[in-house]
Amino acid sequence: MKDKLMKVLVVVVLASMLLAACGGGAPASDEFVCPEPENKIEVTSTELNIFVWTEYIPAEWKTCFEQVYGVKINHDEYSSNEEMYAKLLAGGSNYDLVQPTDYIIGLMIRQGLLQQIDQNKLPMANFNPNYLNKAFDPGNKYTVPYMAGTDAIIYNADIVTTPPTSFADLWNPEYAGRLVFLDDSRVIIGMTLLTLGYDINTTDPAQLEEAKVKLAELIPNVKLFDSDSPKTALIAGDVDLGITWTGEAFTAQQENPAFTFVYPTEGAVLWQDNWAVPTGASHLDAVYAWISYTGQGDMFWLMLRDFPYIVPNQAALDFAETNQAELFDAYMNSTITNVPQAAIDNAHLIEDVGDATPLYDQIWTEVKGGE
Amino acid sequence: MLKRLRENKAFQGTILAIPTLIFMVGLLIIPLILTAIISFGTRSPDGNVIYGFSLHNYARIFGISSECQNGKSICFDPLYMQILGRSLSLAFNTTVLVILMAYPLSYFIARSHPRRRNTFLFMVLVPLWTNFVIRVYAWMMLLRTQGVINGVIGWVAGLLGLHFVPLEMIYTPGAVLVGMIYEFLPFMILPIFTSLEKIETPLYEAAADLGANPFRTFLRVTLPLSMPGVVAGTILVFIPVMGTFIVSDLLGGKQVILVGNLIQRQFLDARDPTFGSAASLILMVMTLIVTYFYTRKFGFGEEIISA
Numbered sequence: 001m002k003d004k005l006m007k008v009l010v011v012v013v014l015a016s017m018l019l020a021a022c023g024g025g026a027p028a029s030d031e032f033v034c035p036e037p038e039n040k041i042e043v044t045s046t047e048l049n050i051f052v053w054t055e056y057i058p059a060e061w062k063t064c065f066e067q068v069y070g071v072k073i074n075h076d077e078y079s080s081n082e083e084m085y086a087k088l089l090a091g092g093s094n095y096d097l098v099q100p101t102d103y104i105i106g107l108m109i110r111q112g113l114l115q116q117i118d119q120n121k122l123p124m125a126n127f128n129p130n131y132l133n134k135a136f137d138p139g140n141k142y143t144v145p146y147m148a149g150t151d152a153i154i155y156n157a158d159i160v161t162t163p164p165t166s167f168a169d170l171w172n173p174e175y176a177g178r179l180v181f182l183d184d185s186r187v188i189i190g191m192t193l194l195t196l197g198y199d200i201n202t203t204d205p206a207q208l209e210e211a212k213v214k215l216a217e218l219i220p221n222v223k224l225f226d227s228d229s230p231k232t233a234l235i236a237g238d239v240d241l242g243i244t245w246t247g248e249a250f251t252a253q254q255e256n257p258a259f260t261f262v263y264p265t266e267g268a269v270l271w272q273d274n275w276a277v278p279t280g281a282s283h284l285d286a287v288y289a290w291i292s293y294t295g296q297g298d299m300f301w302l303m304l305r306d307f308p309y310i311v312p313n314q315a316a317l318d319f320a321e322t323n324q325a326e327l328f329d330a331y332m333n334s335t336i337t338n339v340p341q342a343a344i345d346n347a348h349l350i351e352d353v354g355d356a357t358p359l360y361d362q363i364w365t366e367v368k369g370g371e
Numbered sequence: 372m373l374k375r376l377r378e379n380k381a382f383q384g385t386i387l388a389i390p391t392l393i394f395m396v397g398l399l400i401i402p403l404i405l406t407a408i409i410s411f412g413t414r415s416p417d418g419n420v421i422y423g424f425s426l427h428n429y430a431r432i433f434g435i436s437s438e439c440q441n442g443k444s445i446c447f448d449p450l451y452m453q454i455l456g457r458s459l460s461l462a463f464n465t466t467v468l469v470i471l472m473a474y475p476l477s478y479f480i481a482r483s484h485p486r487r488r489n490t491f492l493f494m495v496l497v498p499l500w501t502n503f504v505i506r507v508y509a510w511m512m513l514l515r516t517q518g519v520i521n522g523v524i525g526w527v528a529g530l531l532g533l534h535f536v537p538l539e540m541i542y543t544p545g546a547v548l549v550g551m552i553y554e555f556l557p558f559m560i561l562p563i564f565t566s567l568e569k570i571e572t573p574l575y576e577a578a579a580d581l582g583a584n585p586f587r588t589f590l591r592v593t594l595p596l597s598m599p600g601v602v603a604g605t606i607l608v609f610i611p612v613m614g615t616f617i618v619s620d621l622l623g624g625k626q627v628i629l630v631g632n633l634i635q636r637q638f639l640d641a642r643d644p645t646f647g648s649a650a651s652l653i654l655m656v657m658t659l660i661v662t663y664f665y666t667r668k669f670g671f672g673e674e675i676i677s678a
Binding site: 357 | 416516542636
C-alpha cells in the first residue's frame with residue numbers, strides 16, 4: 001500500500017518538474033535598440049553583482065549592458081533598506097552596487113560599508129542639482145542619485161466624501177476601518193509628530209511619548225499596514241484611503257482615476273534612492289560603466305516608462321521630451337511625479353535617529369500591541 | 372585492531388551520525404550559544420552589539436523597569452508579556468481547532484476502504500506542494516471585500532433579489548484563524564490517521580460483544596488508542612504556530628504584533644540584535660516549558676515516532 005502511494009507521488013513530482021522545465025524561456029524583448037555608450041569605459045570584469053530594490057530596474061538595461069560590455073549581471077533584490085543593511089553588515093556578500101535610501105546612508109558610511117566614488121568617471125551633469133549634494137551625503141562622495149519620491153495621502157474620491165488635506169485629518173472618525181498605512185514605524189510615527197508640530201526626526205522622549213498617545217488613538221482605525229503593495233487593497237476596495245508612496249499612487253490612479261494623491265499641509269515625507277558602492281566591491285570598472293551607461297538620457301528614460309517616480313536624471317527627461325512625448329507629458333502633467341515646488345519645499349527627510357531607534361520601535365510595538 | 376573497530380556497533384553508529392552531528396552543531400548549537408551571548412550584550416547607537424553581561428534585555432521583556440514615573444523604585448510594564456500571551460493564545464486556539472477538524476476527517480479516512488484511503492491521503496498532501504506563502508495569497512483572493520466569496524454570495528443574493536452588503540472578512544482576527552487552520556491541518560491529520568489506522572478491527576468487535584455502544588467504544592477504545600497521534604500532531608502544530616507571523620501579517624493586515632514580528636523587527640527596523648536574541652531565547656524556553664508539561668501529561672506520541 002505504501003509502495004503504491006510512493007509511486008503515485010514520484011510520478012506526480014516528476015510530471016510537475018517536467019512542466020516547470022518546459023515553462024522557461026523569457027519572452028523576446030520588443031524593438032528597443034541598445035544605444036551606444038556616450039563614454040565607453042574599458043571594462044575587464046566579466047561580472048557585475050547588483051543588489052537592488054524589488055522591481056526597480058528596466059529589463060533592457062541588463063540586456064543592453066551585457067550586450068555592449070559583455071559583462072554578466074547578477075541581480076539580487078531586497079524589499080527594505082534594513083534587509084539590505086543587515087545583509088551587508090553580516091559580511092560575506094560580494095555586491096558591487098546597492099541602492100540605499102537617504103536615511104540609511106550615514107549609518108552605512110559610519111559602519112564602513114560604503115566606499116567613496118570617483119565623480120570624474122560618472123555623468124554627474126545629467127542630474128538635476130536639486131538631488132545632488134544633499135545632507136545625507138554632502139558633495140556626493142559616496143552616492144549618485146537614482147530615483148526619488150514622496151510618502152503622502154491617497155484617497156478614493158468616488159467613495160471618500162470628506163477629502164483629507166492634512167495628516168491630522170486622518171484622525172477623522174469617518175475614516176475608521178478604511179485606512180491603509182505603510183508598515184513603517186518612522187513614517188507613521190513621523191507624521192504623527194508633524195501633526196503635533198514637532199520635528200519628524202525628534203529624539204526627545206517627551207515629544208515621542210505625546211506622539212505615542214496620539215497615534216494609539218488612530219491605530220485601531222487602520223485596517224491594513226502594508227509596505228509591499230498598498231495599492232492592491234485600495235484598488236480591490238478593501239480600504240478607501242491612507243498613506244502611500246509615489247509609485248503606488250501613480251499606478252493606482254492609472255487603474256482608477258478616482259485615486260487622488262494629496263500633499264498634506266504638514267508636509268509630505270520626501271525620500272531619495274541612490275546608487276552606492278559597498279566596500280570590497282571587486283568589479284569597479286563595471287560599476288562605473290553601469291552607472292554611466294544606464295544614467296544616459298537614452299537609457300534612463302525607460303524608468304519613466306516602467307517606474308513612475310520622481311526622476312532626478314534631467315538628461316532622461318530631456319530625451320523623453322523630444323523622443324517620448326507621451327510619457328513625458330504623462331510625467332509632467334501628474335502632480336504625483338512632477339511634484340509642485342511648494343510641496344517639495346514643505347517636505348521632510350527621514351534621518352537616522354541613532355540611540356532613539358529602539359525607542360521608535362518600542363512605540364510602534366506599543367501602539368500596535370494595545371489590547 | 373581496525374577490524375575490531377569496524378565491527379564495533381557503537382563506532383558504526385557514530386560514523387552514521389556524523390553528518391547530522393556536524394549539521395546540528397554547526398547550524399543549531401553554535402548559533403544558539405551565539406544568540407545567548409548576544410542577548411547579554413548592549414546596543415551601540417548604530418545598532419552594533421557591545422559584548423558584556425547585562426540583564427537589561429531580559430528585564431525589558433519581563434517588563435521590569437527602574438525608570439518609573441510615579442516615584443516608585445521598580446515598576447511593571449506588561450507590553451512584551453502581552454505579546455507573548457497573544458502568540459500563546461493564537462497557538463492554543465489554532466491547535467484546538469485543528470484537532471477538532473482533523474480528528475473526524477482522519478477517522479473517516481482510516482475507516483474508509485483501503486483502496487480509497489490512498490486517494491484521500493493524497494488529497495490531504497497535495498496542497499503542501501505549493502509554497503506556503505502562495506497559498507496564503509490564494510486565501511486573500513477569496514476573503515477580499517470584493518473577492519470570490521463575497522462575489523458568489525452577492526451573485527446568489529442578486530438572483531434572489533436580495534440586497535447584500537459585502538462581508539468584512541479579510542484583515543480580521545477570524546481571517547487569521549482560518550488561514551492558520553488551513554495551513555496546519557495536514558500536520559494533524561497525518562499523525563492521527565496513522566494511530567487510528569493501527570487500531571485492529573477485532574478490538575471494536577470485542578467492545579461490541581462486551582455490550583459497549585458505539586459512543587462508549589469510541590470513548591473507551593478508539594480515543595485512548597489514538598491519543599499518541601493527537602499528541603504528535605499537537606507538537607507538530609503548536610511549536611511552529613508560536614513563531615509564525617506570515618499568516619497574521621497577510622490575512623490580519625499587520626494590525627497586531629506577534630512574538631515572531633517582534634523578533635524580526637529587532638534585527639531589521641530596530642537594529643537591536645541584543646534584544647532580539649533575548650526575545651528569541653525567551654520564546655524557545657517558553658515553548659519548551661509548554662511542550663514539557665504537555666508531554667509529561669500525555670506522553671510524546673512515542674508510538675507514532677517509532678512507527
